[in-house]
Amino acid sequence: MKKSGEQVRVNFGQLPFAFDIDGLMKNEKNIIRQEILATSTDKLAPTKSETDLIQQLVLQFLQHDGYVDTARAFAKEIWEEKSALAMHSDEPILHTDSLAGIRRAVLEGDIDEAIILTKASYPDVLAKNESVLFRLKCCKLIEMIRKEAELNLVHGSNASNASNVSNASNKLETKDNGTIRANGHSHQGMDVDDVVMVEDNSGSQAQPEGRALVDEALRYGQMIQIEFRSEYRPLYRNSLNEIFSLLAYANPFKQPEVAHLFDQRHRVRTAEYLNSAILASTGKSSRSALENLYAQTSVLLQDLRQNGGPGCFVTCKDFVDEIPQPDTL
Structure with missing residues (x-):
């Protein structure tokens, strides 16, 4: 600035840029896209x-x-x-392939059937993959709690802020006498190591079937803890604690903190985890050729971006995002 009163105005994006940077980026991306499409396979x-x-x-x-x-x-x-x-x-x-039956069983929530089929066709998989067996049993525990939660919705519990545990005429209490309250707030301190059953004299009118389902789920969860105690890692402990926290809500389907456990995608991930273990046991790759191709392309693009250049203008996600979704077909 040479004269008094002169000013400098800067634009950090609060106004449209005089230079069409977005148009330039779009044009460069289109050029790279055409080069990719023109590449021979x-x-x-x-x-x-x-x-x-x-x-x-x-x-x-x-x-x-x-x-x-x-x-x-x-x-x-x-x-x-x-x-x-x-x-x-x-x-x-x-x-x-027996894999189809195993996968179908997991996706339908029939974990016992999936375990039976796996042991029959691939007897070494669960015996040699503790984490896979643990994941399957956790999935079964979730399905057990799902049944009680669905029953609770059908009968329309009238207890305001009452947990499924209270509805089952039981409360969960830790060894330091800290009751897991029914309002869904104090369950965060819940530890499956310390869970015990105590009588509830609150007069809760729970469905007998619901009480039985909760009792069964608690017993099964404690059996999982005992079975894997020798290798009881923090990850295992955290997984069980998260699953048991489902019992602290009257309607866990509506609670963002835990609702993902009931999502179908959780079954899908469990099925894929088991499928990968089975394939590895038979000497096959745990990933398909398409998955390997996608992963390799992503790594190559990341490497190209290190020094700038064409790799900065394209990602695999750009192409995936262009795939029409089912609701738009």
């Missing part, structure tokens, strides 16, 4: 076209993760498309 799979390669990656992923019925339907669709185009190709042969 011949070197990845010399004997397959890009369409065939993608179809095989998807098909292998479905088979790998135990979606046998979906994989069979997808393979049939591929074969029908090729036939319609007069392309001679043998229909992929899919064998029914």
Whole structure:
């Protein structure tokens, strides 16, 4: 500034920039996107076209993760498309895999059936993978508590701020006589090591079936603790404490702190965890080719970003976000 009264105005984004930086970024991204789309996949799979390669990656992923019925339907669709185009190709042969039954059992919440099927087809998996067995049993405990919570909703508990534990004519109390209150606040200090059953004289009108379900869940949770006591890691303890905290709410389905345990995605993650252990036991990769490809691409892009350049303008998520969601199809 050379003269009195001159001013400098800066813009940190509170106003539109005079220079169209967003337009420049969008243009650069489009250039990189076109280069990616124009890249040949011949070197990845010399004997397959890009369409065939993608179809095989998807098909292998479905088979790998135990979606046998979906994989069979997808393979049939591929074969029908090729036939319609007069392309001679043998229909992929899919064998029914016990993985499908195991996965289906977990996704339906029938953990006992999943354990039975796993032991029958892959006897070494649970014996050699303590963490997998622990996760399955925790999933079963969640399903047991889910039944009581659903029963509580059906009968419409009238107790204001009453927990499922109180509705079952029991209270949870720690060894230092600190009662786990029914208002959902004091359950944070709950430790499965210290849980004992005490009589409730509050006159709660609980359904007998609900009381039985809570009692059964508590006994099963304590059995899990005893079974894994020799290797009772903090992670195990925290997992059980979180699951038991479900009992501190009248309607755990509506509590953000614990509702995720009832989400179907929790079953899916458990099924995938078990599926990976089974595949590893058979000498196969715990991840499908498509998952490996995605992970490798992400790492390569991250490496390219270190020194700037094209890698800064594209991410795998950019492409994933463009996939139409079911509710928009």
